[in-house]
Amino acid sequence: MTEKDHHAASTDEIDLVPLAVGRRVRNARTARGWTLDQLAERSRVSRRMIVNVEAGSNASLTTLLRLAQSLHVSLADLVADGGAEAPVLVSPAASRSPLWTGPAGGTGTLLTAADTPDMLELWEWCMEPGEEYSSEAHLPGTRELLHVRSGTLTLTVAEESHTLRAGDAVSFAADVQHSYSAAGARTARFTMTVLEPIARAH
Secondary structure (H helix, E strand, O other), rough: OOHHHHHHHHOOOOOHHHHHHHHHHHHHHHHOOHHHHHHHHHOOOOOHHHHHOOOOOOOOOOHHHHHHHHHHHOHHHOOOOOOOOOOOOOHHHHHOOEEEEOOOOOOEEEEEEEOOOOEEEEEEEOOOOOOEEEEEEOOOOEEEEEEEEEEEEEEEOOEEEEEEOOOEEEEEEEOEEEEEEEEEOOOOOEEEEEEEEOOOOO
């Protein structure tokens, strides 16, 4: 396979991700007997956007989180490969693509998740200087644990800001609005674990 063929195959593989997300959103919605309008009202995502997502269009991380919460599933249920949980579940690097991309090329990637009664996720973030991601409040009881690997990060939780440098770690309640931003002149890299209570509906 030539380099050009390999790039085309990789592009085709990545393009399948939003199609799979759309199928899972539609299946979860119809399993609950909800119309598009009902899901739109519950999720605060417009009907047009839901139609686009179900058709396989790319969606923002905020949109995916809203849909997951309203459908009572984890974000991993929507974006990760399905299948029963195994004692050891390997997530190959080639199988992942960023769920958030910043204007300067930063990324937020869901590395892996566990099929537990609550949502348990491990993320890797890379933010270029000046980039920021703002998150809405998660469900009550949600906690985030964050470890800065390099650079300087500003974490703002309910309007209170904290400067975190390489090696610093933090645990905080994420059921309020919060944001992360690369504060210095260097790329900020950090890993994050999210534990969110979730009332799964089957």
